[in-house]
Amino acid sequence: MENFTGSFTQQEPIPEAAIAAALRVMQSGRLHRYNTAPGELAEAAALEEEFAALTGARYCLAVASGGYALACALRAVGVRPGDRVLTNAFTLAPVPGAIASLGAVPVFVGVTEGLVIDLEDLAAKLDQARVLMLSHMRGHVCDMDRLMALCDAAGVIVIEDCAHTMGAGWAGRPTGRWGTVGCFSTQTYKHMNSGEGGLLISDDPQIMARAVLLSGSYMLYDRHRAAPPPEAFADLRLVTPNISGRMDNLRAAILRPQLADLARQCARWNDRYRVVERGLAATPGLTLIERPAAEDFVASSFQFLLLDWNADAIRAVLARCAARGVELKWFGAPDPVAFTSRYENWRYAPSAPMPATDRILHGIVDMRLPLTFSLEDCALIARIIRAEVSAVFQGDLSAPATTTRAD
Numbered sequence: 554m555e556n557f558t559g560s561f562t563q564q565e566p567i568p569e570a571a572i573a574a575a576l577r578v579m580q581s582g583r584l585h586r587y588n589t590a591p592g593e594l595a596e597a598a599a600l601e602e603e604f605a606a607l608t609g610a611r612y613c614l615a616v617a618s619g620g621y622a623l624a625c626a627l628r629a630v631g632v633r634p635g636d637r638v639l640t641n642a643f644t645l646a647p648v649p650g651a652i653a654s655l656g657a658v659p660v661f662v663g664v665t666e667g668l669v670i671d672l673e674d675l676a677a678k679l680d681q682a683r684v685l686m687l688s689h690m691r692g693h694v695c696d697m698d699r700l701m702a703l704c705d706a707a708g709v710i711v712i713e714d715c716a717h718t719m720g721a722g723w724a725g726r727p728t729g730r731w732g733t734v735g736c737f738s739t740q741t742y743k744h745m746n747s748g749e750g751g752l753l754i755s756d757d758p759q760i761m762a763r764a765v766l767l768s769g770s771y772m773l774y775d776r777h778r779a780a781p782p783p784e785a786f787a788d789l790r791l792v793t794p795n796i797s798g799r800m801d802n803l804r805a806a807i808l809r810p811q812l813a814d815l816a817r818q819c820a821r822w823n824d825r826y827r828v829v830e831r832g833l834a835a836t837p838g839l840t841l842i843e844r845p846a847a848e849d850f851v852a853s854s855f856q857f858l859l860l861d862w863n864a865d866a867i868r869a870v871l872a873r874c875a876a877r878g879v880e881l882k883w884f885g886a887p888d889p890v891a892f893t894s895r896y897e898n899w900r901y902a903p904s905a906p907m908p909a910t911d912r913i914l915h916g917i918v919d920m921r922l923p924l925t926f927s928l929e930d931c932a933l934i935a936r937i938i939r940a941e942v943s944a945v946f947q948g949d950l951s952a953p954a955t956t957t958r959a960d
């Protein structure tokens with residue numbers, strides 16, 4: 554019997570050019586983004602300029618985390634305490650958390666079998682809020698043409714959570730460039746790794762001026778390159794609170810060489826994804842996620858559905874795969890485990906039950922695909938999952954009890 558011995562949490566090392574750039578920042582002692590010598594361009598400002606150029610956005614702001622970028626975007630578009638904000642029922646905890654951090658109230662929208670926001674459910678709820686925080690959860694991008702048409706017609710502002718879609722798009726347009734604001738994360742498990750970090754993009758000068766001031770720019774905003782001109786700040790500079798959350802030059806220095814290499818890394822993720830996808834094709838009982846032709850995805854993780862399976866059978870698959878070294882996460886678990894949690898676990902944001910969404914969430918199985926895995930590793934992982942899903946599905950339900958070593 555084959556076993557897998559790799560680590561699902563092992564990322565690649567930081568590239569040598571990034572380490573060298575980090576050393577230069579440390580040697581300079583100028584880690585704070587506004588601590589520049591006369592005429593010097595801070596690493597943070599250079600990163601913003603390069604990320605704006607890559608995405609085609611007019612403006613970009615580097616901040617302390619992806620979650621900070623989300624909350625900052627909500628504040629910058631004018632969300633106030635008590636306001637309702639639409640968001641995905643299938644997402645990670647920092648998304649409703651960002652909404653709750655303003656004293657605003659998340660209103661959850663369902664998920665489809667394609668693991669994207671349910672546009673029918675969204676259409677039915679659009680009259681409940683002025684803002685949608687759209688999470689491209691696990692890199693699945695919905696029909697953005699349709700979503701924007703619905704939101705524009707209802708006058709709903711869209712903020713995109715692109716934590717899992719840096720480098721991805723829909724119909725040739727990058728994610729983060731459809732809504733009014735796009736928010737990205739550079740946390741270790743996302744598509745560029747600075748430990749923690751976030752980026753926010755927009756074409757709107759007022760919103761971006763507010764975001765820059767909110768992030769803690771003091772009156773030094775003229776040291777930004779990818780920010781609106783000073784006039785945009787004139788009416789805002791004294792009425793916008795400083796909610797400190799800047800990115801520092803050390804993180805920016807680590808990110809700039811990674812940004813230059815992003816397209817190549819995205820292609821490597823997708824090579825791994827396609828190997829797993831092929832290996833799992835036509836596995837009885839297992840539903841693969843359809844990827845529409847217009848979706849330019851970047852798959853740094855893999856999801857499949859065990860639709861309408863009972864909980865014990867899903868737990869048996871997880872245990873049997875774990876015993877062979879394949880670490881799967883289950884979004885259907887009744888209690889939050891590691892990064893998985895469900896909308897009803899976020900008790901600060903009460904919600905009505907959504908049976909169609911619960912059926913999908915119950916069946917979602919998830920795994921990371923770090924670039925430290927070879928294509929052969931990915932083929933092996935798929936063979937293991939295929940064998941164990943088949944064994945349990947074909948009714949061999951006595952077997953799991955003897956193989957739950959990883960429980």
Ligand SMILES: *Cc1c(COP(=O)(O)O)cnc(C)c1O
Binds near residue numbers: 619647688716740750
């Ligand atoms: C990671 C993540 C965030 C938050 O990013 P941090 O940089 O960790 O704060 C937001 N949304 C999703 C979907 C994420 O996976």
